Amino acid sequence: QTVVTQEPSFSVSPGGTVTLTCGLTSGSVSTSYYPSWYQQTPGQAPRTLIYNTNTRSSGVPDRFSGSILGNKAALTITGAQADDESDYYCVLYMGSGIWVFGGGTKLTVL
Amino acid sequence: QEQLVESGGGVVQPGRSLRLSCAASGFSFSSYGMHWVCQAPGKGLEWVAVIWYDGTKKYYAESVKGRFTISRDNSKNTLYLQMNSLRAEDTAVYYCARGIAGGSDAFAMWGQGTMVTVSS
Numbered sequence: 001q002t003v004v005t006q007e008p009s010f011s012v013s014p015g016g017t018v019t020l021t022c023g024l025t026s027g028s029v030s031t032s033y034y035p036s037w038y039q040q041t042p043g044q045a046p047r048t049l050i051y052n053t054n055t056r057s058s059g060v061p062d063r064f065s066g067s068i069l070g071n072k073a074a075l076t077i078t079g080a081q082a083d084d085e086s087d088y089y090c091v092l093y094m095g096s097g098i099w100v101f102g103g104g105t106k107l108t109v110l
Numbered sequence: 111q112e113q114l115v116e117s118g119g120g121v122v123q124p125g126r127s128l129r130l131s132c133a134a135s136g137f138s139f140s141s142y143g144m145h146w147v148c149q150a151p152g153k154g155l156e157w158v159a160v161i162w163y164d165g166t167k168k169y170y171a172e173s174v175k176g177r178f179t180i181s182r183d184n185s186k187n188t189l190y191l192q193m194n195s196l197r198a199e200d201t202a203v204y205y206c207a208r209g210i211a212g213g214s215d216a217f218a219m220w221g222q223g224t225m226v227t228v229s230s
Contacts, residue, residue: 036216038155045205045223046147046155051216089155097169097214099145099157 002026004092006102012080012109020105021072022090028071033092035073037066040087040104049088050075077107085109112136112219114206119224122196132189132206132221140164140184143209145217146191148202148226158204159191163212174200196228 003025012018022035029035036051048057050066053073065076073092077084090102118130132144146158159170159180168180179192189206203225207217 034216038217040155045220046207046217048216048218048220051210051218057218087154091155091157091216093214093216097160097167098171099160099214099216101147101155101157104154 002094002100004090004100004102006088006090006105008103009106009108012077012084012107014080014082014109016080017076017078018080018107019069020075020077020088020090020107021069022074022092022102023072024092029068029073029092031068033073033094035066035068036091037064037073037075038089038091039084040089041085042087046089080109082109112208114208114219114221116204116206116221116224119204119226121227121229123230124197124228126196127192127194128196128226130191130193130204130206130224130226132191134187134189134208137208139182139187141212142218143211143213143215144180144182144189145207145209145214146178146180146189147205147207147217147220148200149205149223150199150202153202156202160209160214161189162214167213169214193226196226198228200226201228202226 038046040046054066203223209215
């Protein structure tokens with residue numbers, strides 16, 4: 001069974017740039033997986049950041065961008081701010097209506 | 111204002127049933143695919159099920175297939191999740207999410223969630 005992989009944790013300095021990735025245990029992520037990204041702070045519902053690889057959801061600042069880097073989907077945050085400290089989840093479309101989330105990345109801004 | 115409000119969660123014994131509801135407002139509910147996503151305490155997000163805008167197609171995660179049923183009533187702008195044969199591992203916050211389009215598309219917006227606890 002293919003698993004969606006994410007870095008368990010990452011840290012970035014305020015004002016810095018960080019790239020989180022979303023891969024597969026078997027194979028490469030492409031736009032055909034329609035990767036999307038979600039931000040979640042403790043006790044809150046997820047917030048949609050990016051869908052269809054690189055389309056920003058309404059109201060999401062352009063500090064957040066999505067792409068394919070090598071064989072993975074990527075979420076890049078530029079000019080990191082304190083309130084970017086959150087859990088970030090990617091999800092991939094596996095076909096036949098099925099979606100699979102990655103395990104999430106806990107981003108620390110310090 | 112676009113909004114999704116889940117209800118129906120609670121504490122239920124293993125093997126029993128529960129039905130969750132998700133009331134939609136502020137957008138054309140009948141135009142969008144709808145999902146259920148869950149999150150066990152302290153764990154990550156897990157996709158549960160999707161239903162097409164018109165209810166004609168439904169797909170489920172393997173972990174719930176045969177036990178859970180997703181449905182919708184477009185006349186009431188409401189999404190449902192019928193949960194049968196509940197297990198302790200089904201304990202989670204359940205979110206409904208609107209798709210970006212009419213089929214099984216990425217999640218555009220989310221409700222605040224409803225907690226389901228399966229315990230004797």
